[in-house]
Amino acid sequence: MTPTTTTAARRRTKGAPGHLRNSIVLTWGLAIALAAVLLPFYWLVVGATRSTGEIFDSPPPLTPGGHLLDNLQSLQDTAQFGRVVLNSLGIAAVYTLCAGTVCTLAGYAFAKYRFRGRDLLFGVLMLGLVVPGQVTLVPLFKLMGELEWLNTYQAVILPNLALPFGIFLMRQSMGTIPDELLDSGRVDGCGEFRLFLKVVLPPMRPALAALGIFLFLFQWNDFVWPLIVLRDSASLTVPVALASLKGVVNTDYGAILAGTAVAAIPMAVVFLALQRHFVSGLLAGAVKE
Template sequence: MKHQSSRTAPAPGTRTRRTAGGGIMLTSGLAITLAAVLVPFYWLVVASTHSSGEIFGSPPPLLPGGHLAENLSGLQEAASFGKVVFNSLLIAAVYTVCAGLVCTFAGYAFAKYRFKGSGPLFGLLMLGLVIPSQVTLIPLFRMMADWQWLNTYQAVIMPNLALPFGIFLMRQSMAALPDELLDSGRMDGCGEFRLFLRVALPPMKPALAALAIFLFLFQWNDFIWPLIVLRDGAHYTIPVALAALQGVDDTDYGALLAGTAVAAIPMALVFLALQRHFVSGLLAGAVKE
C-alpha cells in the first residue's frame, strides 16, 4: 500500500490569490512611502507661490498661487539671493572637486599600498566617523582665526577636505580592483601616477559618482560651520542666508519658502544627473569574490 501524505498541495487559484495579495500590499506600501516623501516637497513648491497670510490660512493652500514673483523679489531685496546662490554653487563645486581628489588619492593609497602604520592610521581616520563634528568647531575656528581666513571661501572649504566617509568609500571601492591589473601596468613601464589615472580610476566611475553626490550635498546643506566663519551677507551660503531671514517678530515665510524651493533645485539636478551610478557606487567593494 502506498503511503499517502496528509499534506495536500495548494490549489493553483489559492497560490495566485496569495501572489496577487502580496503584490497589492507591496504596491500599497511603496505608494504610501512615495506620498510621504513627495507631499512635503509639493507643499513647499505650492507655499512658495503664496503670501505669508495665505500660507497660514485655514485651510492651507493646496494649489499654486500668484505670489511667486513677489516672493522672489522680496528674497532678492532682503538677502541678495542671486549672490548667495552663486556663493553656494562656487563653494560646493570647488569643495566637491578638491575633496573628491583628496578622498580618491587617500582611498587608493590605503587600498593598494602597504606602508608602516597604514592600519593604525586608517583606524584613526575612521574615528572621525564617530566623533561629533561639534567637538572640532572651536579648534577649527581658532585655526581659521590664526590664519586670518575668517569670512573667506577657503575657511568653509578647507577643513572638511579629508572627509572620513569619502575616504572609506573610495578605499572600499579601490580594494575591489585586482592587484594583478596594477602589476601588469607596472611591468609595462607605467608610472604610479599614470597607473592611477589610466588603470585604477576608469573602473571607479560609479564610486566617483556616488562620492560626488555625497560631497556636493554635504557642502550644499552645511549650516553650522559657514554660520560660524562667515561674517557678512556678501559671503553667505544659502542655509545661512535663509536662517538670517527669520526675524524675532516678523518673518516673510513666502520669501523663505521660495528660497528653500530654489535651494532644492541644484540638489535634485546633481542627483538626477548621477543617480544611475549612485547605488552601484555605494555597493562597490561590498561583496568580495
C-alpha cells in the first residue's frame, strides 16, 4: 500500500462519523417536518370520526372513532352539504375552464404579439398582484347589483377570470416558444387560431396543468366573495357553508371537521392527477436561453 493510499484511507475514516452525524440530523429534520405537515391532517380525520364531546376530551383521542356517518348526516341535515359540494365543484370547474382560456390567450398575446402600449398594459395588469382583493369588494358588489347578478353563479365566476398571476404564468411559459417556429407555421399558411391550437398549446401542457391546479384551488377555497354575493342557502359554496355551521351557543365541531375532510378530497384528487406536471409547469420560462 502506497503512502498516498494510506493517507486517503485515513481521511475517509476520519470523515465518516461526521457524514453519518449529518445524515442522522437530516433524517430527523425531515421526519419532524413531515410530522408537522401530516399531523394536522391526521387530527382532521380523527375529529371527523368523533362527536363534539369526544373531540374536547382530556386527553384528546388519537384514534378514529365511529361517528363519521352521524357527522355526515348532521352536515347534510343542517347545510344540505351534498348540494353545496356540487355547487362548489360546478363553480370551480367552470371557473377553471373559463379563466384558463382567458389567461392562456392573454399570456400568448403578451408574449408573442407586438402592439403599442403592450408593456405598459402588462405592468398595470401586474399591479393587480399587489392590490389587496378587499379593495375591490365594494365596487364589484355595486356592479353586480346594477347588473342584477346578486345571488347568481356568474357573479362568483366572472369577476376574477383575468387573474394576474395566471396571465403572468402563461406569458412566462409561452415566452420559451421560439418565434421562428411560429413564423414557419405562418409561412406554411397556418391561421393564427390554428397556430395557437396546434403549435403553441401542445408544449404548454405542464404550464396548463400548473395553471389548472392553481385556478381550481383558488376558486374552491374562495370564501369572502361568495359570502358577499350568494344569499340563498342552497347556492352556497363549501367554505361559506362550513362557516355558517358555527353557532353562537352550540357548534357541532364533529360535523365541521367531517365537512372539512370531505372538502379536502377534490383538492387532493386534482393535485395528484396533475402533480407530475406541477413543478415543471411552474419552472417553465424561469431559464431563458
